[in-house]
Amino acid sequence: MRKTRYAAAAVAAVAALTLSACGGGDSPESEGGGGGEGGGETLRIGIKFDQPGLGYDEGGSYSGFDVDVAKYVAAELGVSEENIEFVEAPSANRENLLANEQVDMIFATYSITDTRKETVDFAGPYFVAGQDLLVPTDSDITGPEDLEGKNLCSVTGSTSAQKIKDQYPGVQLVEQPGYAECVTAMGGGQIDAVTTDDIILAGLAAQEANAGKFKVVGNTFSEENYGVGLPKGSDRCGDINSAITKMIGDGSWEEAITSNTEGADYTYNAELNPPTPEPCA
């Protein structure tokens, strides 16, 4: 996956340059954010730093599908790549980061839910994933019904952990701040399975250090619509939805999802993807 992520970053960089070079005419001005030194607007964008293929910090350079969608959308809003400040947005901190205006928007495998809509706004969705399980290669767990009395790891503040609490109360749920910590614990034998969205699990399983150790069960039990988190009352939703629609229409979406999942054992659900953004609130 490593090599293809770099390739994807290079393609995205060229695409962003091209867009900012010829754009401007019909790109809306982005409000808020500080002015850059050259007069360009800046955007603070929340992403995951520890989810390979989605949002991943490779020593200060960021890769993944969420990052590529964020860069495309930013370019459409008139913000070039060098004026994006990527900020880590762990699952449990996303609503607070938006409410406290520590970020302008969030692209972080962030499912649109009615509960979250009480405190934040969403543009999108730009992707649909499904909750699944990651287990050791020799495990015979095939779904959440097999987890009774087993140790299952997920992340605080995620829909994944919430669903287990609501629907599978007999499972011993262990919560960590990030999915990478869950996978490490499973490697050490303390955990029987890790649960979250299939695309996140596939990216972690494909990491070099995890090669051959784990498998994604491949039996999804939810629909996770990834939205762009915005502070409540933001007026950016319509422009972001237009950018997502354009990204899907011009082939960049397909290129981004393909390059960022290459090398992982993952195929997106083609019946649900690419999705159509919902009308803004």
Ligand code: GLU
């Ligand atoms: N998509 C789910 C959520 O928004 C799980 C992944 C995550 O924690 O980012 O909670």
